Amino acid sequence: METTRPPVEAASRGTVLPGLFDGHTHPYSATYGARHALTALAYGITTTACLGASPYEAVRLRESLAGGHSTGPRLLACAELIDGARTAYAMGRAHRTSAGVARTLERATALDVDFVKTYVRASGEVMARAARAAHRLGVPSGSHLCASGRAAGQDLTTHLQATQRLPYGHAPPPRPATCTRTSSSSTPTAASP
Secondary structure, eight states, X not given: OOOOOOOOOOOXXXXXXXXXXXXXXXXXXXXXXXXXHHHHHHTTEEEEEEOSSOHHHHHHHHHHHHTTSSOSOEEEOBOOEEOSSOOSSTTEEOOXXXXXXXXXXXXXXXXXXXXXXXXXXXXXXXHHHHHHHHHHHTOOEEESOHHHHHHTTOXXXXXXXXXXXXXXXXXXOOOHHHHHHHOOEEOOOOOOO
């Protein structure tokens, strides 16, 4: 069988940039249709990480893109935001009981999500359970809460400045040496005070 090679493009007079990664998106296909994904591609983004959405919609989008049924960057799908007794967003799931948290984590596992995120009212125990479930899946877990998330075993902070409920606020951006030493990371969400 003869194989064909893709064409080689000469770029000696230009700049070649690999596909970009958008580390924090919330795909709202019901609101934006295909515009969100097509705009990302137009800007050179080839992979997006959903950090909060309806889990069924996020997985549907991920599978549609991976199967070539939709056009857009590769999507890493997140479970719904795992929150405490109340939640502020439709993409969040409020939890009053341990059994409810267990059902949410079982759903995330069954859907084979790419990221597990707790939200601002989740207790330390819920954050730890989410981190353990994510790690069993082989994916990262994170939160808006830097110090408590890391103490609970989470891998990253999804914002350096955003909604949070702790009295001491967010930690300053970590220094590279700190990230190296603790293996922590954060997503590149820009904000101004």
